[in-house]
Amino acid sequence: MAIRDSLDPEPGLERGRPSDKRADGARGDDGFLIAGRSATPEEHALIVRDQRFDRSHKTPRWWHSNDPVATAWYNSVSASLPRGEAFFIDTLKAFRDDLPPRLAAEVKAFTRQEINHTREHVAFNRLVQDHGYDVESIDRGIHEMLALTEGRPPEFNLAITIALEHFAAIISRQLLAHPEYLAGADPVAADVWRWHATEEIEHKGLVYDVWLHATRDWSAWKRWQVRSLIALLITRKYFGNRVRDAIGLLMQDGFERRSAKRRLRAFLWWKPGMMRRMFVEWAAILKPGFHPWQHDDRALLGLHASAYCDAVMPAE
């Protein structure tokens, strides 16, 4: 479904190809973006791939390469997703009545993508739980963290969503650009992650575009300050909690806390070292004038259809 093509150009929010000069927006003497401009490619469309993965497939306990550490990391991330993605959807709801038609339609597509992700990760998390892991306590932790956002200004929650969607987009790029990250993983589980990664990359600019529209009356300085500060705080908190929960899962496998910590640190920062490799890309969010589509990785979206359509089952 190519949503963008069917909609009128959207007033108040300019778009440009990432290769265009416009992608960086107009800059003032201080180097900050004067009027936030989107770098989302003009012809880019969100495609809702309503896929359901094989529910009868029994994923092994250590589904990633028979490696408890890799499994624990991905399980910890997956356990955080259902509530996290519901938060993103709710956050955008607060803005939908004020959006230009094109952006409003994209928010609808984004919402449908995230609802589908949640459905598949709930099923995935159930498999993890069936192996005896305590996933509910992770879910409760996310609930408690998100409760802190209640009653905050909607722009505050939007900045949190930008930070987490940026983190998701960078991880997704790593997963699709470097197949070795999921090499050796259970094929159906790996397909869930690749499918999700595809749509995360595809909609990575949407929340940012809503932000540019919602804060169009803010000064560039204020916009940069709020987004950067929240990105630092939230990413640190979220990452720290994912590490904490992965260690908790490893301890449920019988590892001592110290050994679990050491192994997980080596996995994340050394081999395969995804965090080390993605750090510079993550830090781009702190740049004045940042936009997620300044890094054009649309080529990765094409990998979707070929690699894992065999695992997809018809709708129940």
Ligand SMILES: [Fe+2]
């Ligand atoms: Fe998602």
Ligand SMILES: [Fe+2]
């Ligand atoms: Fe997302």
